[in-house]
Amino acid sequence: MIEIKKSKCADTRTCDYDKVSKETLLANSKQHIEDVSRGFSFFIDKMWDASFLHDYTKIKNIDEFYTDFKTGFASRDWCVMHQQKERHHFKNADYVQDDVNLIDIIEMIIDGVMAGLARSGEYKKEDIPDSLLRKAFDNTIELLLKEVQVKEE
Secondary structure, eight states, X not given: OEEEEOOOSSOXXXXXXXXXXXXXXXXXXXXXXXXXXXXXXXXXXXXXXXHHHTTHHHHHTHHHHHHHHHTTTSSOHHHHHHHXXXXXXXXXXXXXXXXXXXXXXXXXXXXXXXXXXXXXXXXXXXXXXXXXXXXXXXXXXXXXXXXXXXXXX
């Protein structure tokens, strides 16, 4: 849980700016910067977790992966399972997680660039529907909102 304190004095939309001292404005601004830093830390931790879990089904299910691989993916049992379980696959709308978020989108981008450059020497751009980006955007906001608790002073 990310705990932040109420801070109404660093924005003219939420306070009577004629009654706020420079010292109070500075303190509230520093507090806001620290709060934003805590939000970044939350997402950095989530991205760190995603980096360690990336393509875990290739390791955990290596026998099934190898079986599909040896058929040139004509056999697709592992491939289907991989797309269902790995959050960063969006080619098939059936495999998109209901709670898809921007961390999943970033993972897909990193995966595509790293795989493309390492395997063929070039990145093949993948299209993502605007509706998927909107859903990921909204879900990312919800993810953070659930994590933040505002404490009264």
